[in-house]
Amino acid sequence: MNEQLKKLTGKxxxxxxxxxxxLVNDCDTELFKELVDNDDFLxxxxxxxxxxxxxxxxxxxxxxxxxxFLKYYSPFYEDVIVSSLIKYADxxxxxxxxxxxxxxxxxxxxxxxxxxxxxxxxxAHEFLVMNAYSENxxxxxxxxxxxxxxxxxxSYNIAITKLHCGDDFDKLAAVKxxxxxxxKSAVPAIIDTMKNSAMPENIAGEIPYLxxxxxxIDKSYEDAxxxxxxxxxxxGEILPLSVVFDFELFEVFEKLINNYDDSKYAxxxxxxxxxxxxxxxxxxYLFDEDKETKNEINxxxxxxxxxxxxxxxKYINDELKEDSPFVFTALDFATDVFAVRxxxxxxxxxxxxxxxxxxxxxxxxDETARTVALLKVxxxxxxxxxxxx
Numbered sequence: 001m002n003e004q005l006k007k008l009t010g011k012x013x014x015x016x017x018x019x020x021x022x023l024v025n026d027c028d029t030e031l032f033k034e035l036v037d038n039d040d041f042l043x044x045x046x047x048x049x050x051x052x053x054x055x056x057x058x059x060x061x062x063x064x065x066x067x068x069f070l071k072y073y074s075p076f077y078e079d080v081i082v083s084s085l086i087k088y089a090d091x092x093x094x095x096x097x098x099x100x101x102x103x104x105x106x107x108x109x110x111x112x113x114x115x116x117x118x119x120x121x122x123x124a125h126e127f128l129v130m131n132a133y134s135e136n137x138x139x140x141x142x143x144x145x146x147x148x149x150x151x152x153x154x155s156y157n158i159a160i161t162k163l164h165c166g167d168d169f170d171k172l173a174a175v176k177x178x179x180x181x182x183x184k185s186a187v188p189a190i191i192d193t194m195k196n197s198a199m200p201e202n203i204a205g206e207i208p209y210l211x212x213x214x215x216x217i218d219k220s221y222e223d224a225x226x227x228x229x230x231x232x233x234x235x236g237e238i239l240p241l242s243v244v245f246d247f248e249l250f251e252v253f254e255k256l257i258n259n260y261d262d263s264k265y266a267x268x269x270x271x272x273x274x275x276x277x278x279x280x281x282x283x284x285y286l287f288d289e290d291k292e293t294k295n296e297i298n299x300x301x302x303x304x305x306x307x308x309x310x311x312x313x314k315y316i317n318d319e320l321k322e323d324s325p326f327v328f329t330a331l332d333f334a335t336d337v338f339a340v341r342x343x344x345x346x347x348x349x350x351x352x353x354x355x356x357x358x359x360x361x362x363x364x365x366d367e368t369a370r371t372v373a374l375l376k377v378x379x380x381x382x383x384x385x386x387x388x389x
Contacts, residue, residue, distance in 0.1 A: 005034055008053065009046050020053040027065035029072070036074040047076040055080045063088045067096060073107035075138065082114040089119050101127040106136050113142035117149045129155060133173050140173075144180030156181055163193045175203050179210045187211050191223050194230065195325065201234030208247045214255065222264060226325050228252065229268050232275045233329075236285045241293055250300050257307055263318035267326045269304065270312045270333050276301040322346045328354055337364045344372045353382050360389045 007015035008023065008031075023031055035050065042050075054077065058066070066081050085093060101112035101124060109131055116124035132143040132155060147155045159181065162174035171193050178186040187210060194203040204227045207216070216224035231249075235241060244250070253272065256265055279285045280301055286294050317339045319330035327343070331354055334340050340362070343355040356373045359365040370386065377383050 002031075002034065004031055005038065008035065009042060009050055016050075016053050017056075020050075020057045024054060024057040024065060025062050027068050029068050032069050033072045036072040036077070039074055039076060044076075047074075051077055051080045055084070058084045060088055064093075067100075070100060070108045070111045071105065073110050073138065078111065078114060082111055085115055086118045089115075094119055094121055098123055098127075101131075106134070106139060109134075110136065110138045110142055113139060113146050117142070117146035120150055125150070125152075128152075132177055137176065140176055141180040144177045145182060148181045148183065156183060156186075160186060160189055163189055168197050168199045171197060172199055172202055172206075175206050179206045182210065184211050187216070188220075188223075191220075191227065194227070200230045201238045204228075204230035205234055205239045205243065208243075213247055213249075213252045217252075217255065221260075222325070225256075225264050225268050228256075229271055229326065229329060232268070232272050235275055236279055241279070241285065241289055241297060244293070244296050244300065250296065250303060253300060253303055257303070263315035264326055266312040266315035267319050267329050267333070269307055270309070270316075271329050272300075273304045273307070273309065273312075274332075276304055322348060322351060327351065331355065331358045334358060335362070337362055340364075341369060341372075344369060345376070347376060349377050349379050349382050352377055353385060356386050356389055365389055 004019050004022075008019040010016055019031075022028060039047065058080075063084050066085060069077075069081055085097070097112045097115050097119075098121065100108040101116070104112065109127075112124075113128060113131065116128060128143045128146050128150075131139050132147065134140050134143070144155075156178070159174045159177045163171055163178075175190050175193065178190060187207065190203065190207060190210070194200045194207070197203055207227050208231075213224060213228060216227060231239065231243070231247065235243070253269070256269065276297065279297055286297065289297075313333065316330050316333050317336055319326045320334060320336075320339045320343060321327060322343065324330065328351070331340065331343070337359070340355060340358055341364070344352055344359075346352050346355070352373050356365055356369070359369055370389070373386050374383060377386065
């Protein structure tokens with residue numbers, strides 16, 4: 001970190017004001033690039049302070065210099081840059097941003113999409129739609145939220161349609177668009193897509209950014225538990241552990257523990273107990289996490305341990321049913337061989353395979369069970385696995 005950046009991020013008012021003045025008035029793109037490059041190494045409160053310091057130096061004489069900063073994207077300085085450009089927006093500036101949106105880099109397009117959420121030039125509409133399914137999540141976020149501010153119902157309806165067609169990656173892209181668009185009426189359709197997706201953890205990890213888990217529990221208890229269950233499955237593998245804060249998981253589990261006592265709740269809490277044991281007993285999960293995240297993970301583990309495991313296990317058989325959305329998780333904790341063997345008669349080939357594997361682990365996958373399992377299986381790959389068990 002060079003000396004100027006140290007001063008800009010430091011505590012000495014005279015130093016940081018002088019550097020912020022230089023940054024904006026002399027259009028020091030190298031310094032701004034270094035600032036952005038250090039995003040991962042600076043605390044959020046420091047970056048927020050720097051954003052305020054930059055904002056304090058922008059005026060009608062120098063705002064045009066900000067255009068050069070658009071080459072380097074940071075979510076921490078996006079608001080101060082774009083809000084300043086909007087404040088001084090005129091036809092010439094809008095034309096420049098239109099050109100950036102059409103011909104610029106991905107970073108420039110992210111800023112431009114944010115700009116056109118407020119400066120609703122009709123010529124920007126096609127670029128918002130064109131970039132709404134970009135591989136860059138910041139660009140998707142800004143395009144979708146801009147289209148929402150334009151009240152563009154067509155783009156919303158197209159995304160809803162995409163939930164029901166295409167491959168799982170297309171469906172996930174539609175989910176991300178809808179979450180960024182911000183219309184909560186999309187939640188039931190997103191949950192239906194999650195239930196039938198090969199990537200349910202990815203989709204579940206998007207839903208709380210559209211509707212809080214607390215509201216979802218109150219509106220649709222079973223669906224909420226299923227979302228939470230997939231989030232648990234994804235923690236540390238697909239979803240970063242920092243989402244425990246984003247989703248307020250401690251408080252969510254606390255609400256469940258204090259208010260519910262049924263088989264679906266029991267399966268979710270059993271799953272959570274096992275997951276948080278795994279997260280805390282393997283250094284690979286917590287090694288790179290900050291102190292706050294480690295503490296939160298351990299606090300959640302302690303909360304979950306306050307529930308007697310045997311009180312939860314008595315419910316397992318209630319969810320060992322083909323039509324239960326929790327059946328796969330329930331099988332992970334099942335010990336009743338008779339109840340498990342009944343699932344070999346299922347019409348779901350993936351469930352038959354899971355059941356066969358569980359019976360194998362329980363030491364009860366005999367030739368009779370193998371024969372029953374193979375009766376309804378037509379998938380050659382699943383057949384091969386079952387025969388090899």
